[in-house]
Amino acid sequence: SVSLDKESVVFGDSVLLTITARGISQAEPPQLPEIPDFEVRFAGSRQESFSSYTVAIQGRRVEQKTSGGGMMFDYEFIPKKKGVFNIPSFILTIAGRQYRTSEYSIEVVEANEAPEDIFLTFSADKNQVYLGEKILLTFKWYFNQNIQEYRINIPWLSGLKNFLVEDPQLDKSKRYQRLVINGNEEVIAEKKSEYYKGRQYAVVVFKKILTPMSTGEYTLEPAYLKCDAVTGYKRRQRDRFFNDFFGSDIDDFFGMGRKAITEAFSARSNSLSLMVRPLPEEGQPVSFSGAVGNFDFQVSVAPLKVKAGDPVTVTMKVSGHGNIEQIEIPQFPELPEFKGYEPETRVEAKQIGVESVGEKIFEKVLVPKKEGVYQIPPVSFSYFDSEKGRYQTITRGPFPVSVEKGLKPEKELTIVILPEGKEKKGEGIKFIKQDIRYIKTGLGVIRGEERLFYKSFVFWLWGFVPAPLIALGCFLFQRRKMRFKQDVGFARYRRAAKVASRELKSCEKLIKQVEPGNFYIEISKILNNYLADKLNCSTASMSVEVVDALRNKGIEEVVLKDVKDCYERCELVKFSKVTSNKQEMQRLLNTAKGLIAKLEKVL
Incomplete structure (x- = not known):
């Protein structure tokens, strides 16, 4: 079955589509076709447990049956504009079987415009750059009233092509917190006070550095905000603030322990246009x-x-x-x-x-x-x-x-082999610095005929041991399987190397296609995901700074140096006509494989 959490949505918000497949315990998320007027993102899967019951007639048991159970897959639909749109009927394949969905209609309306005390800005330090020249993007969320719930969508941040995206170096004198965007991604942000057009606001700020890898004109879509702003209070009752990011003294200042009356607002930032110019060919030095x-x-x-x-x-x-x-x-x-x-x-x-x-x-x-x-x-x-x-x-x-002249000049060892009868003529073949392998004269230890294995005590012992071992193995396997389902951190930790190895193999196609831009981005992404899974944290916090986190876990400096070098090598993308060749890309791929193998031994 397919269901929507709502049929009407404000522009900037999203609709959650849930696909429920009952009677199965495991299945891969189905692939959805491209839906016009919506950006579609996979939002995760859930599993329902099975229940069993006994069928009895006149007090006598007839049979034991099970019911319920299945998988639920969530997809987030983000509208691209206002209006009434249809999600057409399409075919899904789940566990090898095909299903056709119904057609759904969604109305996208304009929400109450954000008041002057809630708005977004989006800026770049420069809009025209040369290939390889870095761009600093700054996102700011201004507000001067209490916020209870929020949701921020920045469409381009999840899949920006032809750019390397990295976090700027943090100022250790400032305090930073995590801001959730795009549903489940996290960015490092700063919260401070700032004046804008003569008014004082609380401001949430985070920055990203973009390094263009290809020339051309690019447009970064606006960021969207949907939030519940506090418009008043009733009853003196302490209320929990909406999340850890804004859960500071602001609640006490505005709320005074009273229950808030909220109203939904939405805001949209400006879009950004970037022009990446090629480096001039005229006058380019050979060096x-x-x-x-x-x-x-x-x-x-x-x-x-x-x-x-x-x-x-x-x-x-x-x-x-x-x-x-x-x-x-x-x-x-x-x-x-x-x-x-x-x-x-x-x-x-x-x-x-x-x-x-x-x-x-x-x-x-x-x-x-x-x-x-x-x-x-x-x-x-x-x-x-x-x-x-x-x-x-x-x-x-x-x-x-x-x-x-050196005190001990290097001596060359010369071995000359002369054919028979040529000793006096000095003719022969000359070899420089070759070792001689001598003929082995000893036979070593000679052992007699060993006793046949099926006549040994060990063979007969194994005839009785397997039964309890199999039972113990089944118990441990089931226990491990349940832990994989219940402990997400453990599952990420155990599967990290396998997932990274599989994704590294896919990078070989990029080497054959000679796509250095996508190749370097993919290698950096794989390393980020691997370390995030191992450390059970968000990929948004992965960068060269992760070296400090690994050092705290007792990782040797030699391995830490390899981690840092691999990150730096991923950033060594040539931004001029001199591009990476297959040999360099293959060398980096081998380095990444070796690094993950080393980390598997120590993490």
Whole structure:
């Protein structure tokens, strides 16, 4: 059966459609077709328990029967505009069987407009940006009267494409709380007092940082608010305030322990238009790798006088503000006179507004092979200055390095194999640094014929043990099954790795299709969901800051570093013509798989 919780709804609110399938204990949520004029979201499933009863005739038992039981699936229908709309009849498939629903009509009306003391605003620090340039979005909810119930819908926040969405760094001197949006999502918000057009309001504020991954024009739909505003009080009776977020001293101030009289209001914010411009192709340096902002570049080499075999460290430091986390190591030439090692990278930055301010340091170790005077050629770093609208290139070097003869030069082990009869002519095959595998001369321990297993005591013991073991196994299995149903946190914890592994396999399709944008978003989403399930918290609180939560659980610093590195690598999306290739995407996928395997051992 299919039912609606209401047939008339105010614009900005939603209708709950419930599908009930009786007589089944487990089933996957049915897929609904696209419904015109509505945005449809799956809101969860519930299970009804079965009941049993005995059929008796003239006092004699005839049979035992069961009734009830089944699954209920909830879907949220959010209207896109005002008017009278039909939900057409469609076919559902549940547990392998098909059902056809009835047609429903829903009226969407305009609610009482929010008074001047309840309204929403939605703003961006800039509406035109270059590819890779970050945008700071600010959502504000103003009110100066008591609120009893609320519901906020921000349609684009759940599935924004072509953007990376992240939370700004929190100011530790401020107090933050969680605000529920879109039914079950949570965001970190600040509650404060603010003046607007000469009036004082209580304001709920939260911010998001968007990093565009594709050029074009984008429109962010308005946010919707439905709330019950207090218009008066009656009877001196203490009333619980509507939720933890607003459950502070405001209730005492406005309510004074009296029962509130409420009236429903709705509000809608403005929409936002964003223009993402491509980085100019004209004048783009060869050394440019996606840095956008305003930076300085310094290079140092130490020591400049060494002995052969001793290390020389080349330190390249990029400092300034912009997308500093995404900056890649400047192009470094191959030096045949030196043996090079993979560079080490560290970031020392903090977030001020939308931008990261600080420095990123690359340290590359070179080991000279032999004595002589060599020159490390100039190193260049290029970035796009979004304020000036042009590319900038900074070049440092060259750097002379004097190499003296080492005390213990590296020796080469040479093994020469000469064919028979060629010893004096010096002809043969030459191998460098090869080990010799010797012929084994010992046979090891030789054992006699072992006793057949079916004649052993262990074999006959297993003939009697399985029965109680099977009974114990069934008991433990049923107990575990009930815990999965009753303890949501335990179920999330146990299924986290399996779900993450299945979703990581789906990322291989994105690698074959060479879709770096969707690939990086999917990897970050999988890691967020995995850690949220393991820690039994909302995915909205997942970010690099989760490292602190893992540290409190006693996770080793080596594993914490891997978590942070994986988050940072997910953000290393190239925002210029230089795009990620399949090898880089496959490397990140392998890193994510290895990280989850490590966390499974310690969480």
